[in-house]
Amino acid sequence: MSAPKPSFVERLFAEHAGALQAFFRRRVQSKADAQDLAQEVYLRMLRVSDQEAIRNPVLYLYTVANNLAKEQVVLDRRRASGVDVEEAESHEQLQRLPTFDVELDQAQRTERLLVVLKQLSPKCQAAVALRFTEGLSYREVALRMGVSAQMVKKYVAHALVHCRRRMARLE
């Protein structure tokens, strides 16, 4: 069955309530950690047959990542309750500072992303706002902007690359 799909991102964040974000937000503190998690997601992806994943690869990927993120939370809790006090304290100290930083980061992140967005051409900016803020479909964005849907895709893809690369430098 193939019901018309709104968008995987929309579904992801509707259905998985930000767990994916947590996945990176918690992990982004250390590049190595994020890579470990990606590695684990990757290994799980390898284990399934293509037929299973093929119907909706992106949703599948998000689900794997989310499950992993949830498991990680459980693991962390278990680990935290199983260790002795002294170790727990140092563990907490290790956790708290970066967590605090990351929260700060999160507020700054939007701000920085806005700065980075403003470096793009007006067309890219408009395409991003219409697609991601207003939630219009690519075709609707194209109509509003008076360009082809193909161009809108290019604008959005370019904006994603630009933002991703610039934000990566800040991580």
Add this chain to the structure above:
Amino acid sequence: MTPPKNEQIQAALAEQAAEWFVADDTGPLDADDSAALIAWLKTSPMHVEEFLRTAVIARDLGGAAAGLGTVEGLIARAKAEDSRPVQRYWLRGLRAVQNPPRWQTAMVTMAAVGVISLGVLCLSKFGFFADRSAANGFTELHFVTNHGEQQTQRLPDSSVLHINTDTAIAVRYSKTERIIVLESGEADFEVAHESDRAFRVYAGPAVAIAHGTQFDVRLTHDLATVTVIEGLVGVGRSESSQMPEPLELTANQQTSVWKDGRPLAPISVDAHRSTAWLHKQIVFDHQALEQVAAEFNRYAEKPIEITTPELGKLEISGTVSTEDSEEFVAFLRSLEGVRVEVTKTRILVSKNLSNTAAHEYTR
């Protein structure tokens, strides 16, 4: 084969991830595309990570883009971009204009993963990418500044481009070369070091070649002037098919190349004076007023016109802002025997005949 630089791999991955993200975001992928995406994801953990990070960026963009202003305003600006005669900043073709050969895509994939069997697996799936020219084509960027405008741009390799007034510049990066074409005007280049990918600046008759350094190139009509601020830069003729030994310049050296001429012997200069424009200044030391005025006019809204020709030879020294014409006008007024009249469109500079001291500078 030499493995591509990490930076290049990252850039290629980011592009591929964005292409996939958008393709998926547009609507359901068909069975072939789904299979191709799975294959791409299974190529390496880096692919998985890149895709997930791109998804997070896309999600955060919704919130961030809300700060850009009203939708109507954004659309109006986007549409105005078309009708403006000179665009302030645009990207032509956004990405690869021509499809990269498929083996290139595969090569990057393999190098990124180091697992050849997976790379080969992907080769057959990558038709999708080649068709969308997503993978590792070349990057082409164009920048134009208006009269009096300056820009700073960071290039894909982290080199930084400072663009002076009235300048048109094209940037073309591929896996093997970094090429800049200065079509007119002036720019300063802080070149990120890459030993196996030279950075070439073509400016009319001249070409300047660097690996990692900072230098300034200015093109006026048929004359290209190269000034080195830091490091080592080779300068040769752009047209000669067989590159003769380029002239090597080090910091604080300058050379000029005329149309049909060889690079002139380097002279010593204060490179920071040549690049004062980076700080929005003009620095001059015992220079003829007409030269300083010409320099000032590159930026000025109202150009300076010297109506008494002999006044043009007057030697002056100082530093003025390129942004503040009043400062320069005040400076000129302070000169003895000089009359300055500011009209709606120009700044007229003439000899003040009533001043008896006038003969002092006429020599």
